[in-house]
Amino acid sequence: MTDRSYDQYREDVAGRANVADTPELLAYYRRLQAIGTGALWTVANKIEPWEPVSTSVPMLWRYDDLREDVLKALDLVTPEQAGRRVIYLENNGRSDVVAAVGWLYSGLQVMRPGECASSHRHSASALRFIMEGSGAFTNVDGHKMTLGANDFVLTPNGTWHEHGVANDGTVCIWQDGLDIPLMNALEANFYEVHPDLSQAISFPVNDSTAIWANGGLRPAGQPWSKRYSPLLKYEWGPTYEALNRYAQMTDGSPYDGVQMDYVNPHDGSPVMQTIGASMQLLRPGERTKAHRQVGSFVYQCAKGSGWSVINGKRFDWKERDIFVVPAWMYHEHANGSDREDACLFSFHDLPTMRALGLYREEAFGENDGHQPVIA
Numbered sequence: 183m184t185d186r187s188y189d190q191y192r193e194d195v196a197g198r199a200n201v202a203d204t205p206e207l208l209a210y211y212r213r214l215q216a217i218g219t220g221a222l223w224t225v226a227n228k229i230e231p232w233e234p235v236s237t238s239v240p241m242l243w244r245y246d247d248l249r250e251d252v253l254k255a256l257d258l259v260t261p262e263q264a265g266r267r268v269i270y271l272e273n274n275g276r277s278d279v280v281a282a283v284g285w286l287y288s289g290l291q292v293m294r295p296g297e298c299a300s301s302h303r304h305s306a307s308a309l310r311f312i313m314e315g316s317g318a319f320t321n322v323d324g325h326k327m328t329l330g331a332n333d334f335v336l337t338p339n340g341t342w343h344e345h346g347v348a349n350d351g352t353v354c355i356w357q358d359g360l361d362i363p364l365m366n367a368l369e370a371n372f373y374e375v376h377p378d379l380s381q382a383i384s385f386p387v388n389d390s391t392a393i394w395a396n397g398g399l400r401p402a403g404q405p406w407s408k409r410y411s412p413l414l415k416y417e418w419g420p421t422y423e424a425l426n427r428y429a430q431m432t433d434g435s436p437y438d439g440v441q442m443d444y445v446n447p448h449d450g451s452p453v454m455q456t457i458g459a460s461m462q463l464l465r466p467g468e469r470t471k472a473h474r475q476v477g478s479f480v481y482q483c484a485k486g487s488g489w490s491v492i493n494g495k496r497f498d499w500k501e502r503d504i505f506v507v508p509a510w511m512y513h514e515h516a517n518g519s520d521r522e523d524a525c526l527f528s529f530h531d532l533p534t535m536r537a538l539g540l541y542r543e544e545a546f547g548e549n550d551g552h553q554p555v556i557a
Contacts, residue, residue, distance in 0.1 A: 193227050198226075198227055199222075199223040199224075199226040199227050201223050201224070211224065233510060234476060234509050234510035235510075236275070236284065236478075236508035236509045236510060236511065237275040237276060238273050238275045238276050238281070238283045238284055238478065238506065238508035238509070239273060239274050239275045239508065240492035240493060240495055240497065240505070240506060240507060240508060240511065241271075241273055241274065241282075241283075241505065241506055242497040242498075242499060242503060242504070242505035242506075243271055243503065243504045243505070244499075244503050245313070245501075245502035245503050245504070248269070248290060249355070251269065252269050252290050252292050252355060253292060253353070253355075255267050255269060255292055256292060256294060256353070260297075261293065261297050261298070261299040261300070262300070265299070265300070265302075266291060266299050266345075266358075267291060267292055267293065267299075268289040268290065268291045268292075268358060269289060269290050269292075270282075270287065270288065270289035270290075271288045271289060271290075271504065273506065275508075276363070279363040279366065279367070280362070280363065281363040282480055282504075282506055283478045283479070283480060283506035283507070283508050284363075284477075284478025284508060284509055284531060285361060285363040285364035285367060285478065285531060286359065286360075286361060286363065286364075286457075286478055286480055286529070286530075286531060287306075287358075287359070287360045287361070287362040287363055288357060288358065288359050288360075288480050288504065288506075289357070289358045290313070290355055290356070290357055290358070291310075291345070291355070291356055291357075291358050292353065292354070292355045293318070293345065293346060293347045293353070293354055294347060294353055295317060295347050295348065295349055295350065295351045295352060295353070296346075296347065296348075296349045297346055297347055298344060298345070298346030298347075298380065299344055299345050299346065300344060300375060300376065300379040300380065301321070301342050301343065301344035301375070301376035301378070301379060301380050301381045302342070302343070302344070302373065302374060302375045302376060303339075303340055303341055303342045303343065303373075303374050303376075304339065304340075304365075304371065304372060304373045304374070305339050305340070305365045305370055305371045305372045305373075306339060306360045306361050306362045306364075306365045306371065307337075307338055307339045307360065307361050307410075307454040307455065307456050307457050308336075308337040308338075308339075308343075308358060308359065308360040309334065309335060309336055309337070309358070309359045309360075309453075309454075309457065309459065309529055310329075310334070310335040310337070310345070310356045310357065310358055310359075311332070311333075311334055311335075311356060311357045311359070311482055311527055311529075312329050312330060312331050312332060312333045312335070312354070312356045313331065313355045313356050313357060313482075313502050314331060314354065314355050314502070315331075315347070315351065315352045315353050315354030315355060316330070316351050316352050316354070317347045317348035317349075317350060317351015317352060317354065318330075318345070318346070318347050318348075318351065318354040318356065319345070319346055319347070319348060320335050320337065320343060320344070320345050320414075320415075321342075321343065321344050321345075321381060321383060322336070322337055322338075322341050322342070322343045322414050323341045323342050323343070323381075323384075324342075324381060324382060324383060324384030324385055325384070325385050325389060325390050325414055326383045326385075326387045326388075327387070327388055327390065327391070327414060327415040328348075328387065328388060329354075329356075329415065330417070330418065331418065332418030332421075332422075332484050332485075332527070333415060333416065333417050333418050334415070334416040334418075334421075334444060334459060334527070335414060335415050335416075336410065336411060336413075336414045336415075336453055336454060337414075338408075338410035338411075338454050339410075339454070339455075339456075342376055342381050344376075344380060344381065357482055357504065359457065359480060359529045360457075361456050361457055361531065361534075364456065364531070364534070388415070390412065390413055390414040390415060391413065391414075391415050391417065393412070394411075394412050394413035394447050394448075395413055395415075395416070395417070395420065395447070397420075397424070400447065400448070406448045409455055410446065410453065410454045410455065411444075411445070411446035411447065411448070411451075411453040411454070412446070412447070412448055413446070413447050413453075416444050418484070421442070421461055422461075422485075422525065424442060425440055425442060425461060425462075425463040425525070426463070428440055428442060429463055429465065434463075434465075435470070436470060436471045436551070437470050437471055437472070437473040437514070437545070438460075438462050438470060438515075439462050439463055439464045439465065439468055439470055439515070440462060440463040440464075440465070441460055441461070441462035441463075442460065442461055442462070443458065443459070443460045444458070444459040444460065444461070452532075452533040454533070455533060455534075455537070456531065456533055456534045457529055457530070457531060457533065457534075458529065458530055458531075458532050458533045459527070459528065459529040459530070460527075460528050460529075460530070461484065461525060461526070461527050461528075462515075462525065462526050462528070463523055463524070463525050464486075464488060464515060464516070464517035464523060464524045464525075464526070465517065465523055466517060466519055466520050466521055466522060466523060467517060467519070467520045468516070468517045469514065469515070469516035469517070469552075470514045470515050470516070471514055471545065471546065471550075471551030471552065472491065472512040472513060472514035472545070472546035472551055472552060472553050473512065473513070473514075473543060473544060473545045473546060474510050474511055474512045474513065474543070474544050474546070475509070475510070475532070475541070475542070475543045475544075476509055476510055476535050476540055476541050476542045476543075477509055477530050477531050477532045477535045477541065478506070478507070478508055478509050478530060478531055479506065479507040479513075479528050479529075479530045480504065480506050480528060480529050480530070481499075481504065481505050481506070481507065481526050481527065481528045482502065482503070482504045482526070482527045482528070483499045483500060483501050483502060483503050483504075483524070483525070483526055483527075484501070484525040484526065484527045485501060485523065485524060485525040486500075486501065486517060486518075486519060486522050486523060486524030486525060487499065487500035487501065487517075487518045487519065487524060488515060488516050488517045488518040488519075488524045489515075489516050489518060490505065490507075490513060490514065490515045490516070491512075491513065491514050491516075491552075491553050491555055492505075492507055492511055492512070492513045493511040493512055493513075493553075494512075494553050494554060494555060494556040495555070495556055496555050498518070512546050512553055514546075514551075514552060514553065
C-alpha cells in the first residue's frame with residue numbers, strides 16, 4: 183500500500199549494503215565481534231530502513247473483556263502494596279518495554295471510595311482519562327481536582343501527584359497514559375515517593391480550571407513559566423460542546439473528522455512536552471480517508487461506536503474500548519451509527535516527533551483514500 187516505486191524498496195541498489203558472505207568475511211566478522219565491534223554493512227539496511235518499521239502491532243482492547251479482571255484487582259492488592267493498582271495494556275510487539283504502542287504506556291487504574299495512592303513524582307509525563315465512577319480526584323503539586331467521566335487530567339513530569347476516590351464516591355476506573363518506555367529508552371527515568379506519602383492541598387479545589395479553562399480569555403497578571411499546561415483538568419462537557427460548535431462551521435479533516443487538540447492555554451503549545459492529546463468527533467455515518475503519520479497513537483472511544491481500519495485490518499469499537507495505531511501505519515475511522523455522533527479521545531507522541539523534526543504525514547493514494555480490508 184504505497185505510491186512509491188518498487189526500486190525504492192530494493193536492497194540490491196546503489197547506496198545500500200549488498201555484501202555477500204565469504205569464509206574470509208565471516209572470519210573477519212568473528213574477530214570484530216571479539217573486540218566489541220562490527221562491520222556497519224552487515225546491519226546498515228536493518229538500522230536504516232527505507233521508512234519507519236514499527237515493531238508494534240495494531241491492537242484493540244474491549245472494555246467489556248477487561249472490566250471484570252480490572253475490578254478483581256480490588257480484592258487482591260491494596261494501593262499501598264501495589265503503589266498503583268493498575269492493569270497495563272501490553273502490545274504483542276512491545277512486551278519487552280511494557281508499551282501499549284511505540285514508546286507509550288497505557289493501563290487501567292481502579293480505586294475504591296476512601297482510597298488514595300501515595301504521592302510520587304517521576305521523569306515520565308502522565309495523563310488520566312476517566313472511564314467510570316464518581317468521586318475521583320487528583321492532586322498535582324497542591325492543586326486538587328475533582329474528576330468526572332471523560333475528563334482529561336495531566337500529571338506532568340516532575341510534579342508531585344496522587345490519586346484517590348472520595349469517601350462518598352463509587353469505584354472508579356481511569357486510563358493512565360505515560361511515556362515510561364521513552365524515558366527508559368533515553369535512560370533518563372527517575373522515580374521518587376513523597377517523604378510524607380501524601381501532599382498538602384495548597385490551593386482552592388479546582389483552581390486550575392477556574393483560572394485557565396475560560397476559552398479565549400487569559401487571566402491577567404497570572405505568570406506561567408513551566409513547560410507544561412497550567413490547565414491540569416480538561417472537562418468533558420466543555421470539550422464536547424466545543425466540538426459541536428466547531429462542527430457547525432467546518433467540514434472537518436478528511437482524515438480525522440472534526441478534531442480539536444488539547445493545548446496549553448498560556449501559549450497554545452501541546453499540553454506536555456512529550457505527549458499530546460486530541461478529541462475528534464465523527465458525524466453520523468461519517469467515514470474518514472486513510473493516512474499515516476510518524477507517531478504512535480492510543481485511542482479510547484469516549485462516545486458512540488464505530489470501526490477503524492489500521493494497515494488493512496478492521497477493528498470495531500464502542501464506548502470505553504481502547505485501540506492503538508503504530509507509527510507509519512495507514513488508519514481511517516468510521517462512525518457506525520447513522521443517527522448519533524461518535525467521539526474518539528487520543529494521546530500520542532507527536533510533540534516529541536515535531537520537536538525533533540521527525541514528523542511526516544502521508545495520505546493513502548488509492549481507492550479514493552480507503553484501504554482494502556484484509557480478511
